[in-house]
Amino acid sequence: MLTNIFELVYLRKARIEKLDWERMVETPSVADLYALLPGRTMQAVGRRAKWILVTLDAGWTLAVHLRMSGQLLVQGPEATPRSHVHLVLALADGRRIFFDDERKFGRVRLLDAAGLRALDASFGPEPLDPCFTPGVLGQVLAGRRVKIKVALLDQRIIAGLGNIYASEALWLAKIHPLRLASSLTQEEIARLYSAIRQVLAVAIENQGSTLRNYRNSYGESGQNQDHFQVYDRRDAPCANCGTAVMRIVVGQRSTYFCPTCQPEV
DNA sequence: CATTACCTGCAA
DNA sequence: TTGCAGGTAATG
Numbered sequence: 001m002l003t004n005i006f007e008l009v010y011l012r013k014a015r016i017e018k019l020d021w022e023r024m025v026e027t028p029s030v031a032d033l034y035a036l037l038p039g040r041t042m043q044a045v046g047r048r049a050k051w052i053l054v055t056l057d058a059g060w061t062l063a064v065h066l067r068m069s070g071q072l073l074v075q076g077p078e079a080t081p082r083s084h085v086h087l088v089l090a091l092a093d094g095r096r097i098f099f100d101d102e103r104k105f106g107r108v109r110l111l112d113a114a115g116l117r118a119l120d121a122s123f124g125p126e127p128l129d130p131c132f133t134p135g136v137l138g139q140v141l142a143g144r145r146v147k148i149k150v151a152l153l154d155q156r157i158i159a160g161l162g163n164i165y166a167s168e169a170l171w172l173a174k175i176h177p178l179r180l181a182s183s184l185t186q187e188e189i190a191r192l193y194s195a196i197r198q199v200l201a202v203a204i205e206n207q208g209s210t211l212r213n214y215r216n217s218y219g220e221s222g223q224n225q226d227h228f229q230v231y232d233r234r235d236a237p238c239a240n241c242g243t244a245v246m247r248i249v250v251g252q253r254s255t256y257f258c259p260t261c262q263p264e265v
Numbered sequence: 266c267a268t269t270a271c272c273t274g275c276a277a
Numbered sequence: 278t279t280g281c282a283g284g285t286a287a288t289g
């Protein structure tokens with residue numbers, strides 16, 4: 001979750017101070033990244049699905065995906081990178097951006113306008129966008145013979161939900177995770193729509209969920225892990241009915257739900 | 266569809 | 278030692 005930006009930091013005349021895990025650079029080649037990035041100016045920070053998008057000048061966009069354990073940290077000139085910092089960008093004002101990533105799953109791309117359009121087009125609707133309505137959710141789920149939990153994790157169907165918030169949203173909507181997406185009634189879609197937006201809004205309010213690695217760009221933990229209703233709460237009592245929360249595996253991912261509030265398929 | 270790979274670290 | 282972890286791409 002993107003909780004804050006690098007204010008207006010300047011990458012002008014900056015350099016790549018360290019890059020010791022080249023596999024994190026998906027495109028262009030590492031040589032091209034070294035050629036193109038220095039001298040660029042950061043103009044804005046945005047997000048699409050789980051990609052952090054830093055708008056640069058000359059039509060370039062620096063895209064960063066934190067995957068499981070990545071952190072993007074803004075540090076002062078005196079800070080020492082920890083052992084898992086694999087990319088350091090030195091800024092013109094002396095600060096540095098550390099890409100810290102224990103598991104090395106995180107990725108970086110430098111995209112031109114066409115690359116950005118292609119990335120954007122590969123994702124489903126943004127749940128917090130005003131254009132996202134129950135009707136839109138119904139359309140993207142229509143005819144999908146996939147379990148609803150799997151559909152919610154598929155970024156091509158709907159963008160931005162991860163394993164935590166998929167379970168949380170289904171609990172709030174009282175929908176069993178194994179239901180087929182195509183089987184949801186209008187009413188259930190309406191409930192799911194509200195639940196998704198509610199769960200994300202609360203998570204943002206609580207500055208994200210820190211299980212192990214998540215930090216905002218100042219290195220601060222989130223608080224939303226203290227507000228989980230079902231995720232990581234196997235055997236805890238459901239807040240609605242007291243039934244023990246169950247854990248099952250759906251699409252190879254841990255999935256938590258209340259067997260009473262979210263009736264069987 | 267399901268399974269495996271990618272990585273490292275931590276808890277059971 | 279095994280299993281599991283907030284994600285996704287690449288395989289059968």
